[in-house]
Structure formats: structure tokens, C-alpha cells
Amino acid sequence: MFDRRLYPAWNASPLGQRYPATALRRMGVGMLVAALAFVWSAFVQSVMDRSPSGGADVSVFLQLPQIVLITVAEILVSITGLEFSYVGSTTTPTALRTH
Numbered sequence: 001m002f003d004r005r006l007y008p009a010w011n012a013s014p015l016g017q018r019y020p021a022t023a024l025r026r027m028g029v030g031m032l033v034a035a036l037a038f039v040w041s042a043f044v045q046s047v048m049d050r051s052p053s054g055g056a057d058v059s060v061f062l063q064l065p066q067i068v069l070i071t072v073a074e075i076l077v078s079i080t081g082l083e084f085s086y087v088g089s090t091t092t093p094t095a096l097r098t099h
Contacts, residue, residue: 002075023084030076037069 007026010016019025044062048055 002079023080023087026076026080027084030073030080033069033076034073037066037073040066040069 007021010021044058044066047062048058051058
């Protein structure tokens with residue numbers, strides 16, 4: 001979904017024309033999305049703390065945005081990081097090579 005829809009749409013946008021979706025940019029955006037997930041989590045916690053019932057009356061669906069955001073962040077950082085290290089690695093293990 002990200003490779004076929006999101007990254008091509010990003011690259012086709014005016015922002016993508018100036019800043020293409022390179023691996024390092026995707027990882028940086030993923031870290032910002034993760035920060036947004038933590039901000040939303042703090043908001044949900046503050047709603048629960050202000051609730052007279054101690055959070056028992058707060059809907060569990062209030063947590064869905066943070067779950068979606070952290071999932072997107074995980075895709076942008078972890079999967080892209082694995083791809084980045086795989087593409088950037090050598091074909092022979094240099095640490096085991098003797099001269």
C-alpha cells in the first residue's frame with residue numbers, strides 16, 4: 001500500500017518534486033508521526049484523568065488514532081530502515097574477510 005500508493009503520491013506532489021521520498025526522509029517522517037502518536041496518547045490520558053469515573057466512561061475508540069499513527073510510523077521507520085540497510089550493504093561480509 002505504501003509502495004504503490006503513498007510514496008508515488010508523495011513524489012507526484014509539489015512537495016515531493018522538491019523533496020522526493022528517499023529512505024532517510026521516510027524514516028524522518030515516520031519519527032514525526034510516532035511523536036504525534038505519543039501526543040495523542042497524552043491527550044487520551046488527560047481525558048481519562050479528568051473523567052469523574054477514573055476513565056471508565058471513556059470510549060476505547062479514542063485510542064484508535066494513536067494505534068493507526070504508531071502503525072504508520074512503524075512502517076515508515078522499521079520497514080524503510082530494513083530496506084535501507086539491505087540495499088546499502090555489501091554482497092560479501094567484510095568483517096569476516098581476511099587480508
